[in-house]
Amino acid sequence: MSRRFFTxxxxxxxxxxxxxxxxxxxxxxxVIGLVILVxxxxxxxxxxxxxxxxxxxxxxx
Numbered sequence: 001m002s003r004r005f006f007t008x009x010x011x012x013x014x015x016x017x018x019x020x021x022x023x024x025x026x027x028x029x030x031v032i033g034l035v036i037l038v039x040x041x042x043x044x045x046x047x048x049x050x051x052x053x054x055x056x057x058x059x060x061x
Contacts, residue, residue: 003047007040007043007044010036010039010040011036011037011040013033013036014033014034014036014037014040015033015037016033017029017030017032017033017036018030018033018034018037019033020033021033
């Protein structure tokens with residue numbers, strides 16, 4: 001399986017945990033969901049930075 005699949009799966013799980021924590025007033029589930037979403041954000045941010053760096057290095061100037 002690809003890294004994108006696991007990133008998307010983790011994001012979906014995080015969103016569901018945050019929503020469940022908000023609806024059922026489960027603070028621990030809500031916080032764990034937020035931690036997962038922050039982790040997913042960091043992974044996506046690193047991938048975007050790496051792809052931008054690769055793109056700018058390939059551009060002939």
